[in-house]
Amino acid sequence: MGNSPDLLLLIGGPQGGGIESAGQIALKTLILKGYSVIGTRDYKSNIMGAHSYYTIRARFDRPGAIRFPVDAAVALDAESILTHFNDVKPGGILVYDKGSLHTKIDAIQPMEQALKERLKKLFADKGLPPIAESAIKLAEEKGVRLIPLPMRQLVRKLAEITGASLTSVARAVNTIGLTAMLYLMGIEPRCVEKAIAAHFAAKKKVVAINVEASKLAVDYVEENFGAPSEFLADGPHRGKKVMLATGNEVVAMGKITGGLTFQSYYPITPASDEAIYMEKFRYHQLTSEAEAKLGTPKLGTVIVQTEDELSAIIMAIGAASAGARAATSTSGPGFALMNEAISLAIMAEVPVVITIWQRGGPSTGLPTKEGQQDLLHALFSGHGDNPKIILASGDHVEAFYDAIKLLNWAEKYQTPAIHLLDKYLASTTTVLYQDEIDPGKAVIERGWRIENPTTEKRYMITETGISPFIPIGGDTMIITGLEHTEEGFPTEDPVLRDEMVEKRRRKFETIAREIPAEEKVVLHGDPDAKVTLVSWGSTKPIILESLKILEEKGVKANFLQIRLFYPFPVKEVLDVLSRAETVINIEQNDLLQAAFLIRGFTGYNIKHHIKKTNGRAFWDTEIANAVLEILETGKREVVVKGGA
């Protein structure tokens, strides 16, 4: 779309200090202005007080990636000034609390020691004292427009205007900073005020305080820095009905739309928000099609917070064995604890969906940061020969429909099905248009089920490897992790053992045959491009943005998105890779796990790699620049390192 502004904004402050609200209000403001938006939150794992920030990108068409530097930033405390002073473009705007300027670096307790040392050295080299004001001086030297706000005076004034207590108005400092930034960027205050009303809809007093805070910010900015020369043009989506949702939320919506009746979980970042969101909708009206399939007009999804992850998956396996449409949700460390039960679900042929929200590992690693490090863990989880379906979603829309598909595939093929997602997708809010998330498009398939058994052969040996699903609790009461007969009784007979091994293998041959090619891989861009980028998961929209940058620089590239990792789409992947002159693999892990699997399954050895392991999501510019570097130098590997 022509003449579209491309706004990159950042709001930083103490966790618990209103950063999430400010981010959400900013997104709503920009939607009211008619823009398409994405926003992502970045926070630390200490719960309260440490630095967190919200980054937003807005333009006429939907942005696919966040990148730095930004056009404008709000720093609500000294740590935010010191963390982000260098993240603003020359000519950009930095709004900050001028009461924070004399704060010494060493006095900021939650700040990373490594960052403190880097800053102290930087300031010392330039002859500046180790205080927040030095960061402001460097930003000014770079050509950043400085907007100091006297927060404590503004808070006192706001208390006088509204008659509210100081602590009530203190929570509106985010609104003061945000409004100042948006106003100077050319966004009308009325959009901010409407967004405030929408965000705090149920709290009239809070709306009143924040609207006054917004007005106060505009008055102060006009008086001290002048009004913007003009407001930005409205975007093409003004007045459209849209949805704002995070990755966690769309997966919850997908599961409920897909007829989920049981979800168990043990709290873990970044997975918990999915089940917590789902709890809001535990009773819901079904579509007529779902009603026919599930035999009830109103469905209650049972959501259970268990005592640990092993219980969570065992409970889901139990529910699925009894006929529920069941899932559990976790991240890497939690999935590690589920491993024993994965094998049980495979041996007992139990349909259970496991949603894995990856984060930076190993171990507890970076609990609140990005990582794509559990691909091999997902594939090789459990013991014994243990195939399971593994599907990775690339964006919010895919994640919604994939959640439904995986419930279908788990039941149709009676096997665990793993939904591979990650923290960036979990925490990123995007705008979704009315027809993109359409429950009417959801198809519920439950496979070959016998509720009133005419056979006792729960594990009937068939050509397809798929047996009739008979819920336990009726005529059949057997479920076992031991090798078993067709009826489910334990056996160690060598002939029967081989027959069962072969039956389970045939099942995965059936899955590989029946899952449509378009669900396995997607080739984005010109199929004849000489450069092919290969990746998976939430890097999809970021790489699509990178392709545009590369095209502007004269490089035509396409992007092979691998979605299905097991059964691995050997033919589909080889078809694409064998046509490309240069193949570059892009991943957010150190071992290059997808490239390892591609080599193992297809024999194709990808020679060039771009990776990021610092816990921050890729930027589109980083990928484009790394591709250019590889094409120019022939480098095997480029590690990109952007992020605060």
Place this chain on the structure above:
Amino acid sequence: MKSRPPSGGAASSGNDGEEHSRRCYNCEYWRPHVHYPYIGYCVLHQKFTMDTDTCDNWTPLKIREGDFYWCSTCKTRITGEEARKLLEKGHRVHRGAYVDPDVREELYSVF
């Protein structure tokens, strides 16, 4: 209580570069907001004030070795012994902190 704006004084206020004494921030009864330490709660008068406000009931903060305190400069709980040392360094030390009960609405679930 009648909060008053500062009327001058000689003592250093800590790290904000202003000169104050007998202000809320160094009063026994004052608990600074965890995130916005220029606002706090007076447990004597049961109301919120700014850090540089004052009143006739101002009482100096007493430091005892066995007690715990809140350092709003470091945003952390400290012992009485630590409190003495940090006050000498110009940190702001208080009897406790005010935790905004609505802060949970802005916290992410981290496990």
